[in-house]
Amino acid sequence: MPNVDSQVMVPDGVRERSAEREPARTGRLSGLVAGLPAFLTDAAVYAFALWTVLYHAAFLFDLAPSVTFVVWLVCSVALGGLAVFLRLRRRSAAASADDDGERAAGGVLDRRWLLPTLAAAVLAAVTAGVDRVSWWVPAVAGLAAATGAVLLLRRAWLASPAGGAVTSRPGAWQSGYALVMAGLVGVASLFLARNTPDDVFYVGKSVWVAERDIVPLRDFLFTEQVAAPLSSQPPIASIEVLAGALGRVFGIHAASATWYVLLPVLAVLAVLSLWRLVQAWAPRRAALAFTVALAFLAFVCGDDAALGTFHLPRLYEGKGMFVSAVVPLMWVYLTRWFDSGSRRELARIVALSIVATGLTSTSVMILPLLVGAAGFGMLLVGRWRSALLAGVAVMTYPIGSVIVTRLTMGPMTSVIAGAQFFDAEGTYRRTLLLGLLGVICGLGLWCGPFLVRRGTPALFAAGATATMSVLLVPGVLEALSAGSGLAAVLWRVPWFVPLPALVGLLCTVDVPALPRVAALRAAVGAVLAAALVGAFAWAGTPMWDTRSFVEVHEQPTWKLPQQRQKIDFWIWQLDDRPSGLLLAPSTLMRTMPIITSEVRVVMARDGYLVDYDMQSQFAQDRLKLAAFADGKEQIAPVSELAAAMDRLDVGTVCVYNGNKRARELAPELRLEKFASRKAPGAVTCYRRTV
Structure with a gap:
């Protein structure tokens, strides 16, 4: 009975061809890796x-x-x-070549002028x-x-x-x-x-396209494609x-x-x-x-x-x-x-x-x-x-x-x-x-x-x-x-x-x-x-x-301050939120277009108002209301704030609880509380009443 462990005889030609295949495979793999950066970028x-x-x-x-x-x-x-x-x-x-060492010298430099240069x-x-x-x-x-x-x-x-x-x-x-x-x-x-201020335009435009399946050719940050584009x-x-x-x-x-x-x-x-x-x-x-x-x-x-x-x-x-x-x-x-x-x-x-x-x-x-x-x-x-x-x-x-x-x-x-x-x-x-x-x-x-x-x-x-x-x-x-x-x-x-x-x-x-x-x-x-x-x-x-201005997170995250993101999602999901524009602190309004295009805001970013004339009523109404929602010390009179809200059709006003001045003026501005959020990021939201 033959020994099953005995060496199998392989013809010399087969052994030589087998030995040649391994370097060939290695060479092909090396060539693939060497050319992959160019292939990926060109593609x-x-x-x-x-x-x-x-x-x-x-x-x-x-x-x-x-x-x-x-x-x-x-x-x-x-x-x-x-x-x-x-x-x-x-x-x-x-054959791939290592680029250590001088390549194609391309001529010799004149040393008389090289040092002065x-x-x-x-x-x-x-x-x-x-x-x-x-x-x-x-x-x-x-x-x-x-x-x-x-x-x-x-x-x-x-x-x-x-x-x-x-x-x-x-x-x-x-x-x-x-x-x-x-x-x-x-x-x-x-x-x-x-968090980059321009994200409200770049990512906001992507959000608009995803939700509406149209390319905005006019303004989509302040109006529903009514105003001229930037x-x-x-x-x-x-x-x-x-x-x-x-x-x-x-x-x-x-x-x-x-x-x-x-x-x-x-x-x-x-x-x-x-x-x-x-x-x-x-x-x-x-x-x-x-x-x-x-x-x-x-x-x-x-x-x-x-x-x-x-x-x-x-x-x-x-x-x-x-x-x-x-x-x-x-x-x-x-x-x-x-x-x-x-x-x-x-x-x-x-x-x-x-x-x-x-x-x-x-x-x-x-x-x-x-x-x-x-x-x-x-x-x-x-x-x-x-x-x-x-x-x-x-x-x-x-x-x-x-x-x-x-x-x-x-x-x-x-x-x-x-x-x-x-x-x-x-x-x-x-x-x-x-x-x-x-x-x-x-x-x-x-x-x-x-x-x-x-x-x-x-x-x-x-x-x-x-x-x-x-x-x-x-x-x-x-x-x-x-x-x-x-x-x-x-x-x-x-x-x-x-x-x-x-x-x-x-x-x-x-x-x-x-x-x-x-x-x-x-x-x-x-x-x-x-x-x-x-x-x-x-x-x-x-x-x-x-x-x-970079934060490092422990898990993949959106490029937004997380607290603002949570507050804006909360506002978006309010069931009884009335129609009309949202007035909120400027940082929240700048974040909202990145969350959704369904909630329209009074002012997505003040810097973009330059395109619409900063002295125009279009810009001044938004600047006055943003100062009110931000809790700034100097704000416009109540009558001007109310008129601006009417012109812009403001339906919802949300302010941080720390903005006591805005909360005190709520009754005079015909604002009725309808939702509140606990700390951290405590916010109170109002609806406008007739």
Whole structure:
């Protein structure tokens, strides 16, 4: 009887083929992981671009948002399946490469002019970050540094026979690390809550769409689409309607669709977009630079204009996703297209410009600066046709959408357009900050062309630095403000510079004087990275700090103060609540449109009244009643309050129990108590009687 434990004889050919399969499988898996960040971000770009086009087309056919959403979902699934099928057919094995070590040198810099240029860059960075120094010092030094960088890198690019083509690919471990970090940030988005006053518009619009299945083309915050819409917020953006339609189709609250579904996805995509730019532009140690860039966004928040504030806490607002994801991706796409001339890359640029349009109207101001900076780099090396084509690809859809909107809805009001203005110094210190952080941001800005990989990235970085340096010259922003009427938002012009990536690349500085020992040079990078992160932690305000107006919760939560949320739900659910507008403390009225569009409020947010003339009766009635409900010391006479209530058809008045003055005046205002809520958040509600 044969031994069942005896070794089974396998033919040599079968054993060899089996041994070959394992490396092949490992190689395919590594390639899949390495390419996943690009696949996810590119797929998201095409998907949202398709949604934006369908959303705009729906106006022509008067389609409900839910119908548009279903059509988009079906088309996305079908086109996505087709894209995967075609990709698998075209796919060929490609070896992944580690990006440690110098890539495609792209020419040698003239050392005679390199040191003076770097000295001017450091001087600009230090003086820009230090208070009590005439702004002309960093402005002139910055211009000198930018000019030197442009001339040096133009010469280096022209001297390189290969130009600056991107030939390397991310390693599987690097992309895996980026995917893990993106996943962690996505999870963190569920637990961090920043109450932003503008949420009443952005999330409130999604709630309106979810509950009514229509896109509000006129005012929906103060009236039932009776008053004119906010001229600064035309219905071009599609992201709020996407969240509302998502909630309606799947039967979930629009705020939950925004904060529990959409926000984590946006967070993952924003982190992967940053990774793609760092990986494409870093000359070495891309994973380390990516870590420093993420630390910059995480630790440098607090100020209302800090770039970290517009990242995780505000990604669901279109402008947050624009600066955090669209800007870095646009630099990636432009770099790849300029190097390859591929029509596929040009199609991605067009799609991303549509995405930007669907996110925020700010894109119409920032995209020309971005493509202008890149186009300037192209012109430096004589590629004027490429510069022209890039400009057309990037700007056609955004400008077309603005023209159509303004022709149909009228021009932007001059009041809101000129509400505020920050000059060059104020713009720098609002966005690039002051002190040690301002110096670090300045180093990233003015040294950026020498931090990135030589070739096209260096050429584009030089164009961005030169453009920003011109904008920071005193008088330039004033002229732009006078010519465009965009004074209120011109402080956002630095957004076109991919600053977090450039700051992260500070740790990739090479030290030629060191021996060519990889471990020693890597140690230098690690020390620089640790110093940068330490500086962020010491001088910055963390994203999760209360000084950043962020609360950290133990479970996923809406981005609202929980007490206000509970009170508004209680008011909404009152069975005997009369018809008419709700008058309540301003904080509660600002929260109610995020809860439901069924309870209409007297004043959703006082800042939006600027669009309707603050001295008009429309605005004054609301301001007087809000002061009464807020318990302010100076309130209007009872007769004026009663007249305002009559004109606005106020049906319900709810005040905190601590507002004794309002409770005392209730009888004179013909207010009858009908509901009360115990502490915490003790509130008394009244109905108006004839």
